[in-house]
Amino acid sequence: MKMEALLYEKKEYSVHCKVCQRRCSISTGKRGYCLTRENIEGTLYTLNYAAASSLAVDPIEKKPLFHFYPGSRVYSLGTVGCNFSCKYCQNWSISQARIDSFKTKYVSPENAVATAKTYNCKSIAWTYNEPTMWLEYTIDSAKLAHKNNLKTIYVTNGYMTPEALELIGPHLDAANIDLKGMSDKFYQELCQARLDPVLENIIAMYDQGIHLEITNLIIPGYNDSDKNISDLVNFLTQEVGKAVPLHFTRFMPHYKMDKVPPTPLEILLKARKIAQDAGLKYVYVGNVPGINGENTCCWNCGELLLERNGYGIGINKLKKTNKCPECGYKIDIIN
Secondary structure, X not given: OOEEOOOXXXXXXXXXXXXXXXXXXXXXXXXXXXXXXXXXXXXXXXXXXXXXXXXXXXXXXXXXOXXXXXXXXXXXXXXOOOOOOOXXXXXXXXXXXXXXXXOOEEOOHHHHHHHHHHOOOOEEEEOOOOHHHHHHHHHHHHHHHHHOOOXXXXXXXXXXXXXXXXXXXXXXXXXXXXXXOOOHHHHHHHHOOOOHHHHHXXXXXXXXXOXXXXXXXXXXXXXXXXXXXXXXXXXXXXXXXXXXXXXXEEOOOEXXXXXXXXXXXXXXXXXXXXXXXXXXXXXXXXXXXXXXXXXXXXXOOOOEEEEEEOOEEEXXXXXXXXXXXXXXXXXXXXX
């Protein structure tokens, strides 16, 4: 569905989009980098309002969000388009698609909220592709979700403008931000983007009180150095504190990087140790079954508090409290 975009400025021969940090200047009849916004006779239109490419009822752990209503269900929606061009994208078939050539389903905000409630979901997440490309729709949906006692989630690359965050931020309860690496070189070569805006948005979302969790996919030979890991960990400890959960996840060959080998287990374990030694309280290792890398333990006494098996919860000692039953220390978790 086509509708006028929220954030843009009219120029003499173009329109200036203000949704993401690319800030595309779009001539008449052309689209921005994301392919979801088009200049039609001097007016910027979003082309994918309520156009869903992907719909699913997921466990919250799949986002991944481990400290935000663990064990709950989340209604997940995605559309098409992205402001990145990651060479290893797992969802490239929708992120790099044109809305004209991809079959989507119309899902109004009202329908999305009703479906979430039908399946006893605690929250709604905009995910699978970059949710900022769905800004107008996610704002409308988030407002309606809150009216219906549903929590709201972005799974995002963190490349929105301050103007976009000002609009959506007050209506977001949680976000998982994919912090892909700690150098402009990585972002430019693998994603055609820049690092600094992502770091700025992590700080801004944290300051707004949005529950944050950070994911870092470790790719052999690209962002697996001790320096990259230490820089990432130091940024988190210095700028958003030691309680923000960090997920190191294993890369598997995919898309344009199908010749790159999977991340060695020892690299992931090294990353976790660097983070833990720096004082981060909640550090997880994902995409590696059998190593208990996704369990939540008390940061003070080491007691196992949440045992995760795949996306399921086994042991859960925090159902009725956010304090460790063994030593009484407060765990940074939302139940």
